[in-house]
Amino acid sequence: MLYRRLLPPLAALLAAGVGLAVGGDALPFSRILQALTNPHAHDVAHTILWQLRMPRVLCAALVGSALALAGVQLQGMLRNPLVDPYLIGTSAGAAVAIAFALAFGIALSVLPAIGFLGGLGASLLVAALARRGGGIDATRLILAGVAISALLAASVALLSVLARSISFQLTLQAWLIGSLAGRGWNDLRFALPYAVVGAVVAIGNIRSLDALRIGDVRARGIGLDIERAQWSILGSATLLTAAAVSLAGMVGFVGLIVPHLARRVVGSDARALLPASAFLGAAMAIAADAIARSVIAPRELPLGIVLAFAGIPIFIIIYLRREHRR
Amino acid sequence: MIRARGVSLERGGRRVLDGIEFELRPSEFVALLGPNGVGKTTLLRACAGFDTPATGTIELDGTPVHRLAVAQRARHIAMLSSDELLADELRVRDVVAIGRFPHRPWWRFSESDADERAIEAAVAATHIEAYLDRIFTHLSSGEQQRVWIAMALAQGAPSLLLDEPTTHLDVRVAHNVLGLLRERTQNGTSVLCVLHDINEAAAVADRILLLGCGRMLALAPPAEVLASPLLDEAYGIAMHRARTEDGRTIVVPAHT
Numbered sequence A: 001m002l003y004r005r006l007l008p009p010l011a012a013l014l015a016a017g018v019g020l021a022v023g024g025d026a027l028p029f030s031r032i033l034q035a036l037t038n039p040h041a042h043d044v045a046h047t048i049l050w051q052l053r054m055p056r057v058l059c060a061a062l063v064g065s066a067l068a069l070a071g072v073q074l075q076g077m078l079r080n081p082l083v084d085p086y087l088i089g090t091s092a093g094a095a096v097a098i099a100f101a102l103a104f105g106i107a108l109s110v111l112p113a114i115g116f117l118g119g120l121g122a123s124l125l126v127a128a129l130a131r132r133g134g135g136i137d138a139t140r141l142i143l144a145g146v147a148i149s150a151l152l153a154a155s156v157a158l159l160s161v162l163a164r165s166i167s168f169q170l171t172l173q174a175w176l177i178g179s180l181a182g183r184g185w186n187d188l189r190f191a192l193p194y195a196v197v198g199a200v201v202a203i204g205n206i207r208s209l210d211a212l213r214i215g216d217v218r219a220r221g222i223g224l225d226i227e228r229a230q231w232s233i234l235g236s237a238t239l240l241t242a243a244a245v246s247l248a249g250m251v252g253f254v255g256l257i258v259p260h261l262a263r264r265v266v267g268s269d270a271r272a273l274l275p276a277s278a279f280l281g282a283a284m285a286i287a288a289d290a291i292a293r294s295v296i297a298p299r300e301l302p303l304g305i306v307l308a309f310a311g312i313p314i315f316i317i318i319y320l321r322r323e324h325r326r
Numbered sequence B: 001m002i003r004a005r006g007v008s009l010e011r012g013g014r015r016v017l018d019g020i021e022f023e024l025r026p027s028e029f030v031a032l033l034g035p036n037g038v039g040k041t042t043l044l045r046a047c048a049g050f051d052t053p054a055t056g057t058i059e060l061d062g063t064p065v066h067r068l069a070v071a072q073r074a075r076h077i078a079m080l081s082s083d084e085l086l087a088d089e090l091r092v093r094d095v096v097a098i099g100r101f102p103h104r105p106w107w108r109f110s111e112s113d114a115d116e117r118a119i120e121a122a123v124a125a126t127h128i129e130a131y132l133d134r135i136f137t138h139l140s141s142g143e144q145q146r147v148w149i150a151m152a153l154a155q156g157a158p159s160l161l162l163d164e165p166t167t168h169l170d171v172r173v174a175h176n177v178l179g180l181l182r183e184r185t186q187n188g189t190s191v192l193c194v195l196h197d198i199n200e201a202a203a204v205a206d207r208i209l210l211l212g213c214g215r216m217l218a219l220a221p222p223a224e225v226l227a228s229p230l231l232d233e234a235y236g237i238a239m240h241r242a243r244t245e246d247g248r249t250i251v252v253p254a255h256t
Helices: A002-021 A029-037 A044-078 A090-103 A108-130 A138-162 A166-177 A185-212 A216-221 A226-248 A254-266 A270-294 A303-325 B040-047 B070-076 B092-098 B113-126 B141-154 B171-187 B198-204 B222-227 B230-235
Strands: B002-011 B014-024 B029-033 B055-060 B077-080 B159-163 B190-194 B207-212 B215-220 B239-243 B249-253
Touching: A002 A029, A002 A044, A002 A254, A002 A270, A029 A044, A044 A138, A044 A185, A044 A226, A044 A254, A044 A270, A090 A108, A090 A138, A090 A166, A090 A226, A108 A138, A108 A185, A108 A226, A138 A166, A185 A216, A185 A226, A185 A270, A216 A226, A216 B077, A254 A270, A254 A303, A270 A303, B002 B040, B014 B040, B029 B040, B029 B171, B029 B198, B040 B077, B040 B159, B040 B190, B070 B077, B077 B141, B092 B113, B092 B141, B113 B141, B113 B171, B141 B159, B141 B171, B159 B171, B171 B190, B171 B198, B198 B222, B198 B249, B207 B222, B207 B230, B215 B222, B215 B230, B222 B230, B222 B249, B230 B239
Parallel strands: B014 B215, B029 B190, B029 B207, B077 B159, B159 B190
Antiparallel strands: B002 B014, B002 B055, B207 B215, B239 B249
C-alpha cells in the first residue's frame, strides 16, 4: 500500500521534469541541467528555463492540484462521483467578470484578479441559494450551481455577440477554453496565497471527509458538526477553484477525473486520497501543458483542449470499467 | 444519565408526541415500541441532540443535550441510525475506527494508543475479528449491523441509542445482536433501542417505553406492558396473550 501512495508524488515529479525539458525551443538536456544548477547565470537557456518554463510548470501544478483538491472534497461532501468543482458556479462567475473586464478594456494584467473575484462572488451566490437551516442541501447546491452557471454562461455569450472586436473574442475564448499561455511568476504570485489557504483548509477537512463516508446522519451520531464541515469544504473548494480559474481560465475535467484516478491508486481514505489527488492533478496538468506547448511549436494549443482530449477518454474508460465490474 | 422532562416533539412542523417523561438509567436497556409514524425515531433523534424538543428538555447529566457541543455530546451518547446506505467502499476496520472521531483532534491523522485499544475492545465485544479486512458492503446485513455496533462501541459513549438495529435480520441474527447489546449493559452502558418486534423487546429489555396515540402510553417492565390493554390501544389492534413453556408472556395479533 505504501508504494501506491508514493506513485502520485513520483508522477508529479516526473511530469515536472518533462515539463522543464520540453517546449518551443529544443534545448539539450545538458544545458537544462546546467541552467537548473546555476540559477544566477545569464544565457538563453537560463532565461528559457527560469523565466518561461519554470513558472509555467509551477502554474500548471497549482491549477491541476487546486482543481483536483476542490473536486475530491466536493465529491466526498455530496457523495456524488460526478461532481466537478465548476458545479459551484466559480468558473461561470470568473468568465462573466473577465468578459465584462475585456469589454470595458481593462488591462490584461489585472484579469486574474477580476476572474478570482467574479468566481468567488458566483460561488457565494450559489452557496446562499443552497442554504437550508444551518447547512447546505446537496440537491439545492447542484441545482443552484447549474442554474447560476447557465445564466452566467448566457451573459458571456451575449457579451461575446455584442462585442464585435476580434481581439476581445480571441482573449475571451482563451479564458473559456483554459490556457496557460503567457503566464509567469507574477500570475503565480497572485494566485498562490489563495490556493495555499484553500489547501490548508482542505487538510483540516480530511477528518470530516472521512466521517462523511458513513453518511450524514451517522456522521452526526459520531460527533461531526455537519454544517460546519459543509461550509469549510465549500470554502476550501471555492478558494482553490477561484485560484485555478484566475490562472488558467476554465480548465475542465481535472477536478472531475483526478479524484477517480486517485481513488483507484490509493483507495478512498481521505488521509491518502487528498494528497494523492493533489499530486495526480499537478502531474496531469503539467503533462498536458507540456504537450500544449510543444506539439505545434512555436504556436501553442490551449491547455483546456489538450486536457479534454486526454481527459475524456480516460474518464470514459474508468467509468465503463467500473460498470463492468459490478 | 439521559432524562426527558415534559417533552413534546414536532416533525415537519406538526406536533407528533406530547408528555414524554423518562430517564435512562446506567446499565439499563429500554426498548422503544410503538406503531409506524408515532415518533420513535423523532424521539431518539431528540435524545441524541440532533433536534430540539418543541417543549420541555432532554438532559444529559443536567445539561440540555441540544446545547452540548457536537463532539462533547458524541463522547457521551452514541446514536446509530438505520436508514442510510453506504456508498463508499470502506474496509470493516475503517468503519469501526471512524467511531473514534469525537476523541481525535483535527490535526491528528493517526490512531492513538487509546484509539487502538478502544477499537480492539469493540471488535472483540462484537466478534467481528474474522472479517476486519473485508469490504463493508460485501458483508451480510447481520454482519454489517455488528460492525455498526462495533463502531458505536468504539465511540466509548456510556449511552447507546439505536434505531431499529434488528430490521432486515433473521431471527437468530437479531437474537445475537440484541444479546450483544444486552451484554454491554453489564458494564454500565445504557441502551435505548427502537424495536418493532414486541416479543423480542420483552425478552431483552429492562423496561419498555410504549408510544401511541401521540403520547407516551407506558414506561414499565415488559411483563406489565405486555399484559396491559395499552398495547392493543397503541397499535390499534386486539392482541392475544399466551404463555410459553418457560413462563414468559408473548403477544400475537388476534384474528378479527
